[in-house]
Amino acid sequence: MWQKIKLILKSVRQYKKYAIITPIFMLFEALIECVMPFLMSALIDTVDYGISTTYKGLPKERTINTLSDIFRSTPYINETLGLTMDVTVFGLMITLIVLAGLSLTCGILGGRTAAKASVGMATNLRSDLYKKIQSFSFANIDKFSSASLVTRMTTDVSNVQMAFQMLIRIVIRAPLMMIFSAVMAFIAGGIMATIFVVLVPIIAFGLFLIIRKAMKIFLRVFKRYDKLNESVEENVSGIRVVKSYVREDYEKQKFNTASDNMTGDFVTAEKIVALNSPLLNTTIHVSNIVVIGLGSYIIYQSTIDSNYWAKLTVGQMSSLITYGIQILMSVMMISMIMVMLVMSLEAIRRIAEVLQEEPTIKDPKNPIYEVKNGDIEFKNVSFKYKETAERCALSNINLKIKSGQFVGILGSTGSGKTSLVNLISRLYDVSEGSILVGDEDVRNYDLKVLRDNVAVVLQKNVLFSGTIESNLRWGNIDATEEEMKRACEICQAMEIVEAKPEGFKSVVEQGGANFSGGQKQRLCIARAILKKPKIMILDDSTSAVDTKTDKLIRRGLKNDLPEMTKIVIAQRISSIEDADLIVVLDDGKIDAIGTHDELLKSCEIYKEVYTSQNRIGGNK
Numbered sequence: 001m002w003q004k005i006k007l008i009l010k011s012v013r014q015y016k017k018y019a020i021i022t023p024i025f026m027l028f029e030a031l032i033e034c035v036m037p038f039l040m041s042a043l044i045d046t047v048d049y050g051i052s053t054t055y056k057g058l059p060k061e062r063t064i065n066t067l068s069d070i071f072r073s074t075p076y077i078n079e080t081l082g083l084t085m086d087v088t089v090f091g092l093m094i095t096l097i098v099l100a101g102l103s104l105t106c107g108i109l110g111g112r113t114a115a116k117a118s119v120g121m122a123t124n125l126r127s128d129l130y131k132k133i134q135s136f137s138f139a140n141i142d143k144f145s146s147a148s149l150v151t152r153m154t155t156d157v158s159n160v161q162m163a164f165q166m167l168i169r170i171v172i173r174a175p176l177m178m179i180f181s182a183v184m185a186f187i188a189g190g191i192m193a194t195i196f197v198v199l200v201p202i203i204a205f206g207l208f209l210i211i212r213k214a215m216k217i218f219l220r221v222f223k224r225y226d227k228l229n230e231s232v233e234e235n236v237s238g239i240r241v242v243k244s245y246v247r248e249d250y251e252k253q254k255f256n257t258a259s260d261n262m263t264g265d266f267v268t269a270e271k272i273v274a275l276n277s278p279l280l281n282t283t284i285h286v287s288n289i290v291v292i293g294l295g296s297y298i299i300y301q302s303t304i305d306s307n308y309w310a311k312l313t314v315g316q317m318s319s320l321i322t323y324g325i326q327i328l329m330s331v332m333m334i335s336m337i338m339v340m341l342v343m344s345l346e347a348i349r350r351i352a353e354v355l356q357e358e359p360t361i362k363d364p365k366n367p368i369y370e371v372k373n374g375d376i377e378f379k380n381v382s383f384k385y386k387e388t389a390e391r392c393a394l395s396n397i398n399l400k401i402k403s404g405q406f407v408g409i410l411g412s413t414g415s416g417k418t419s420l421v422n423l424i425s426r427l428y429d430v431s432e433g434s435i436l437v438g439d440e441d442v443r444n445y446d447l448k449v450l451r452d453n454v455a456v457v458l459q460k461n462v463l464f465s466g467t468i469e470s471n472l473r474w475g476n477i478d479a480t481e482e483e484m485k486r487a488c489e490i491c492q493a494m495e496i497v498e499a500k501p502e503g504f505k506s507v508v509e510q511g512g513a514n515f516s517g518g519q520k521q522r523l524c525i526a527r528a529i530l531k532k533p534k535i536m537i538l539d540d541s542t543s544a545v546d547t548k549t550d551k552l553i554r555r556g557l558k559n560d561l562p563e564m565t566k567i568v569i570a571q572r573i574s575s576i577e578d579a580d581l582i583v584v585l586d587d588g589k590i591d592a593i594g595t596h597d598e599l600l601k602s603c604e605i606y607k608e609v610y611t612s613q614n615r616i617g618g619n620k
């Protein structure tokens with residue numbers, strides 16, 4: 001765990017100076033606040049002429065009768081310390097005001113630097129996480145789920161930020177305040193200060209019991225909170241599906257149950273924590289009553305009997321009250337930091353888990369920067385999504401595709417079509433065997449070069465908010481308008497652009513929400529064409545396009561990009577029947593390879609699909 005905390009603390013970086021300077025400000029604030037009650041007691045004692053003149057027979061100079069008396073220097077005697085100071089009431093008052101001002105300044109400055117340090121750290125942490133996530137492979141993302149990554153980048157980072165801010169402000173201040181106050185209490189009150197030695201362990205033990213009980217519940221709640229967060233994110237991102245299946249009531253019910261359970265736990269925990277305050281108040285009251293009761297008695301006795309064993313003045317008693325409050329408050333603060341820290345440990349663990357995750361797919365040591373051609377070869381490829389998975393998503397795949405060929409892939413859902421093509425551009429790495437592109441193992445290429453040359457239009461492809469142009473430029477940042485037009489013409493997307501008054505500048509909403517499924521698919525294909533890849537993979541990418549347009553797209557790809565290897569996954573036989581090669585997959589294995597005519601003769605699965613589709617209504 002310490003390793004993880006260190007990793008998170010590293011993200012303070014350029015804000016380190018603020019993180020160091022904050023405790024220094026806090027140290028000065030604590031020091032000043034501990035000196036002030038002492039001076040206050042001197043002031044009270046100096047002004048306290050009644051007792052000093054009437055009973056002690058002290059020199060008349062210590063009395064204050066007129067305004068000018070407050071400027072007169074008088075001796076202040078602290079008998080516990082054996083200290084004699086020449087003070088003026090006016091001087092003491094000014095000093096106290098200056099000290100109060102200084103303490104305020106330290107507090108404000110400390111607050112500002114603490115905010116700078118913690119906000120800065122959170123910003124760095126977020127950007128580190130973001131960078132890390134960008135380097136993740138599909139396998140890494142599968143491990144965490146996108147929803148959980150979002151929670152880690154937002155809620156968890158905020159928790160760590162708050163804990164860090166508390167830490168640098170209070171972790172030094174509270175213990176110091178406690179120690180200083182205790183020392184000063186002994187200096188000011190002598191034997192009387194032993195009262196705190198008794199009270200501090202009592203309150204500390206009480207707080208410990210309260211916190212221990214509440215923490216257990218809190219940790220449980222946080223785990224549930226996480227689950228709730230994830231389910232909310234999933235639900236909100238899939239809100240359209242929820243609505244189309246009229247599942248709102250069911251989802252509401254599910255949410256309410258989860259939320260009610262949590263509320264119950266939270267209330268119980270908060271109820272327990274709420275006991276903190278009465279406990280502190282009661283202890284402070286007890287401390288005050290004992291200090292005032294016992295103190296007054298000692299003051300009275302020591303005044304009438306100068307040989308009395310204990311000595312105390314009114315000023316000293318008042319400072320003891322303040323020190324008592326400061327000591328007890330510090331104990332409370334220390335306990336709160338502990339709670340905060342323990343609670344943020346879970347957030348730290350979750351953030352560190354992402355930061356420590358190694359991307360499963362990395363560039364090789366001496367990468368190849370050129371893909372010679374669009375040849376593809378699968379050699380004895382087997383693939384599992386997780387090492388621990390029982391079943392292989394693909395097993396024993398052997399397949400050769402020549403540059404420029406048009407290859408169709410067919411198979412029932414879950415047969416491994418997507419898995420097969422995702423291996424070519426290294427979205428996942430093979431578990432066994434190897435895949436060659438342009439006669440080189442894909443693992444030897446520079447990742448960017450490989451992915452630029454192997455364009456995949458994913459089954460779940462999306463457009464991003466911006467304009468049509470900005471989306472197309474993802475394929476090629478320097479594409480000219482001519483090139484964009486050309487790409488759109490090939491895949492029948494130009495009619496979408498032309499139908500919009502702003503053409504290429506038309507706005508695309510988040511996730512491409514203002515385009516239909518078929519329009520999105522065509523724009524995604526255009527984006528891939530702009531990359532000028534040597535291999536293009538369409539994973540069910542024309543499923544939402546009518547058969548006529550589908551045919552035109554295929555013809556466009558074939559005629560305009562003859563050099564490019566085209567792999568098309570399709571549900572409709574009509575989409576692939578004119579392919580040079582058709583691969584039929586079944587349960588992660590190749591069932592048959594051949595042309596349409598060959599497969600109709602030799603492959604049962606293919607024949608079955610063909611007849612069923614033709615019977616249903618001539619999808620041709």
Ligand SMILES: Nc1ncnc2c1ncn2[C@@H]1O[C@H](COP(=O)(O)OP(=O)(O)OP(=O)(O)O)[C@@H](O)[C@H]1O
Nearest residue numbers: 142385393411412413414415416417418419420459
């Ligand atoms: N990210 C993943 N993690 C774990 N298992 C997965 C993952 N994606 C797919 N699988 C499993 O791998 C197998 C093959 O899935 P794949 O997506 O390749 O099928 P497919 O042929 O593309 O299906 P469809 O026609 O429905 O798109 C399935 O059994 C599926 O459950």
Ligand SMILES: [Mg+2]
Nearest residue numbers: 417418419459
């Ligand atoms: Mg698929």
